[in-house]
Structures are given as C-alpha cells and as structure tokens.
Amino acid sequence: MKIDTKFFLIFIMSAVFSWQLLNIWESHDYLALYKGLPLYLDYIKIPVYYFWFACISFYFVGVIEDYLSGYGVLLIVRNYSLPKLVLRLFSKVFIELNAIVSFQFVIYIFISVITKKSILEFSMIEFIKSYIIYILTIYLLILIQLLLEMYVKAQVAMLITNVYAVSSILIGSMLFEIEKGYIFLYLLIPNFAMAARTTIFNQNSFSIYLPSVIVLISIIISGIIFVSIEKIKIKDIF
Amino acid sequence: MSKVILENYSKKINKKEVLKNINYTFDSGKIYGLFGRNGSGKTMLLRAIAGLIYPTSGVVKIDGKILHKDMSFPPKLGIIIENTHLLPQYDSFTNLKILSKINNIATDDDIKQSIKQVGLDPDSRLKVKKFSLGMKQRLSIAQAIFEKPDLLLLDEPTNAIDEKGVEEIRTLLLNQKKLGATIIIASHNKEDLSVLADITLKMDEGKLFYEQA
Numbered sequence: 262m263k264i265d266t267k268f269f270l271i272f273i274m275s276a277v278f279s280w281q282l283l284n285i286w287e288s289h290d291y292l293a294l295y296k297g298l299p300l301y302l303d304y305i306k307i308p309v310y311y312f313w314f315a316c317i318s319f320y321f322v323g324v325i326e327d328y329l330s331g332y333g334v335l336l337i338v339r340n341y342s343l344p345k346l347v348l349r350l351f352s353k354v355f356i357e358l359n360a361i362v363s364f365q366f367v368i369y370i371f372i373s374v375i376t377k378k379s380i381l382e383f384s385m386i387e388f389i390k391s392y393i394i395y396i397l398t399i400y401l402l403i404l405i406q407l408l409l410e411m412y413v414k415a416q417v418a419m420l421i422t423n424v425y426a427v428s429s430i431l432i433g434s435m436l437f438e439i440e441k442g443y444i445f446l447y448l449l450i451p452n453f454a455m456a457a458r459t460t461i462f463n464q465n466s467f468s469i470y471l472p473s474v475i476v477l478i479s480i481i482i483s484g485i486i487f488v489s490i491e492k493i494k495i496k497d498i499f
Numbered sequence: 500m501s502k503v504i505l506e507n508y509s510k511k512i513n514k515k516e517v518l519k520n521i522n523y524t525f526d527s528g529k530i531y532g533l534f535g536r537n538g539s540g541k542t543m544l545l546r547a548i549a550g551l552i553y554p555t556s557g558v559v560k561i562d563g564k565i566l567h568k569d570m571s572f573p574p575k576l577g578i579i580i581e582n583t584h585l586l587p588q589y590d591s592f593t594n595l596k597i598l599s600k601i602n603n604i605a606t607d608d609d610i611k612q613s614i615k616q617v618g619l620d621p622d623s624r625l626k627v628k629k630f631s632l633g634m635k636q637r638l639s640i641a642q643a644i645f646e647k648p649d650l651l652l653l654d655e656p657t658n659a660i661d662e663k664g665v666e667e668i669r670t671l672l673l674n675q676k677k678l679g680a681t682i683i684i685a686s687h688n689k690e691d692l693s694v695l696a697d698i699t700l701k702m703d704e705g706k707l708f709y710e711q712a
Binding site for chain 1: 551
C-alpha cells in the first residue's frame with residue numbers, strides 16, 4: 262500500500278475516533294489524546310482510545326519486511342552497513358511518528374472545536390510532559406513491532422504488538438480496580454501512555470514515578486535497537 | 500576491482516546444507532559462468548557473495564575484507580537476483596534516480612547512458628508497470644550497471660530478452676569486464692556462458708566444481 266493511502270486512512274480514522282472520544286468523555290480535556298481516558302470511565306470504553314494506536318501500528322506494518330525483500334534488497338545492498346541502515350530507519354520512524362501523533366492531535370482539537378466542546382485551560386508544561394511520555398511509549402511499541410518483523414511475518418508482528426497493547430491496558434485496569442500490584446504496571450508499558458489512568462504525574466497517589474518511567478522506556482528502546490542491529494547482521498535476506 | 504575469496508563457506512537452511520564447504524577465488528576482470536540444475540545452489544552462492552545470507556561456517560572476503568565483519572555488503576556491487584523488482588509506479592529514469600541518491604556516485608548522464616545501453620529509451624515516461632517482461636529485465640540490468648560496479652552478480656540476466664537484446668546485453672557485459680569488473684553469471688543458457696564466461700563453474704547439490712577455462 263502506498264504511503265499516501267495509509268496517511269489518508271489515518272486522517273479518516275483519526276477524525277472518526279476524535280468524534281467518538283469527545284462523545285464518551287463529558288468533561289473534555291484537550292490532552293485526552295496524550296493522557297488517555299480517566300480512571301472513572303468504564304474500561305469497556307477504552308477500545309476507542311486504543312484505535313489511535315491501532316492506526317499508528319497499521320501505518321508502520323511491513324516497514325522491515327519491505328526492506329528485506331523485493332525492491333528493498335536493491336536499497337539494502339547499496340547501504341553497505343546494516344547497523345547504520347537500522348539506525349537511519351528507526352530515526353525515520355521516530356520522525357514520522359512525531360508527525361502522525363501531532364497530526365492526530367490537530368484533528369482532535371479541530372473536531373472538538375467544530376463540535377463546540379469547551380477546551381480546558383492550556384498548560385504548556387503538562388502538554389510537554391504528556392507528549393514526551395506518550396511519544397516514547399508509542400515509539401517503544403512500534404519498535405517492538407519492527408523487531409518482531411525480523412522474526413515473524415509483518416502481520417503476525419502487528420497482531421502480537423496489538424494484543425500486548427490491549428491486554429496491558431485491560432490488566433492495568435484490573436490492577437486499578439483491585440488496588441494492588443501497581444509495580445506490575447512497569448511491565449505493562451502501554452499504560453504509560455495513559456497518564457490520566459496511571460496518575461503518572463501525581464506524586465502523591467500510588468503513582469508510577471515519571472522519571473523512572475522515562476529511564477525504563479529509554480533502556481528498553483536502547484535494548485531493542487541493540488538487538489535489532491545484532492539480528493539484522495545475521496538475518497538471511499531472500 | 501574486486502577479488503572475491505570464499506573460504507570453507509557452508510550454509511544450512513532448515514537443517515539442509517545448501518552450500519557445502521566452498522573454496523574458490525574469483526579474480527577481477529573476469530567473467531565466471533555458473534551453471535547447474537534447479538536447486539543446485541547457484542542463486543544461493545550469489546546471495547552468499549552479495550552478503551544477503553549469513554554463513555553457517557566459513558567466510559567471504561572481498562579485497563581482503565571479511566563480509567559481515569568488516570562490512571555488511573561488498574562495496575560497489577551490482578546485482579540482479581530473483582524476487583527483486585523495481586518500483587512499478589515510476590519510469591526507468593526515476594527508478595534509477597531514486598537508487599542513485601543512496602550513494603550519489605552516478606550522475607543523470609550515467610543513468611541515461613545505462614538505460615540506453617540496455618536498449619530502452621531514457622526519456623520515455625512509460626511506467627515500469629506497463630513494461631513487458633523483457634523490458635523489465637533490461638531495466639534490471641541497467642540498475643545493476645549504472646553505478647559502474649566492481650562486482651556484478653547476475654542471476655539469469657538474459658531471461659525473457661529477445662535475440663537482438665541478448666546480443667546487446669552480451670556486448671555490454673564484455674565492456675564491463677574490460678573496465679575491470681568481476682562478473683559472476685548464473686544461467687541455464689549454455690550459449691550465454693560459452694560466449695561470455697572466461698571460466699565456467701558447475702554447482703551440484705551445494706558443491707562448486709571447476710568445469711573449464
């Protein structure tokens with residue numbers, strides 16, 4: 262599928278999900294996209310929020326596979342160094358991801374304006390904090406998907422990543438309900454992109470501590486990049 | 500100029516040994532012809548030299564440097580191998596132009612010249628998806644040679660090309676040889692190999708046999 266077709270699909274899906282998101286949440290928060298749905302909302306409504314990630318995951322499906330077959334082979338043999346190629350590719354994914362997430366945010370705000378939802382007071386600090394944690398979490402999930410593509414088919418990699426994302430949020434919801442075992446949230450990384458649920462910025466609650474989350478995500482991202490480079494060096498390309 | 504040395508090279512895929520303890524030196528400025536039955540390992544040997552597969556044991560050395568250790572792929576490599584294709588939504592020139600941007604060693608003139616050499620029109624805006632099989636194969640050859648490679652690995656290069664085209668491709672490959680390139684051709688076409696190859700090698704069940712000079 263051509264990139265512009267994918268981008269068009271993201272536009273349509275983002276508009277639909279923005280409208281749905283705005284409809285299920287009465288006290289509208291302009292940061293809902295980056296903070297996730299609040300704890301008091303029924304977890305059954307979470308799939309609406311999940312679709313944002315599904316769009317992004319779909320956009321990046323097959324990125325590695327495209328490089329390791331067909332036309333990709335002609336590109337790859339001209340790049341001489343596979344580690345550099347992986348680093349360039351992952352940097353490109355990060356830039357594109359920022360563009361998509363910003364694009365989704367603009368659509369969300371636009372839909373909220375045309376549906377006349379009031380926008381709460383803007384805080385730049387909270388915006389930056391939410392954006393950083395959201396983009397790092399989503400980037401990590403996309404890197405997991407790309408790493409998996411080196412081992413299994415692209416569709417399977419996408420499926421595994423999405424199952425992990427959904428089950429993490431559902432298990433996370435369960436932990437919030439029973440008010441126990443919050444430490445396990447550190448294994449359920451997709452919850453980090455839901456600051457409103459994890460109260461990640463609220464130091465007085467059960468609190469997932471923000472700096473430790475950033476350190477954890479950074480370590481895992483570095484690990485994935487290292488494993489990807491090592492794997493691609495020995496991967497057979499047919 | 501590229502001297503390629505394979506030392507004790509073996510490759511197993513799903514427990515089956517597809518390349519068996521290959522030791523051979525490919526010198527620069529020569530054309531090597533590889534023939535053998537389907538599944539004998541010809542294409543796999545080209546993939547091994549191109550760095551597209553990782554050895555189970557042994558090494559490939561390109562000008563003294565070890566593949567997968569000192570570099571991921573041979574520098575200045577031109578390749579035609581099965582399952583690769585060009586972008587169908589673009590014309591010939593645009594396709595090669597996109598590839599040329601990776602290393603910036605070929606000029607627009609180099610690209611046009613290569614397209615002309617394989618018998619296609621470099622100014623044609625016809626998209627690759629409208630090409631016949633033979634035209635696609637010609638463009639693949641242009642893709643392999645437009646950056647003036649030191650090492651050319653060609654899997655069935657004259658497939659689907661008409662008689663006149665075959666003559667043009669043969670002349671072109673002999674010119675590449677004169678420029679000092681190491682050329683390895685895997686083919687079922689014995690006439691191609693007898694006209695082009697300085698040395699003919701036979702592959703059988705993953706083993707490489709010296710056939711004739």
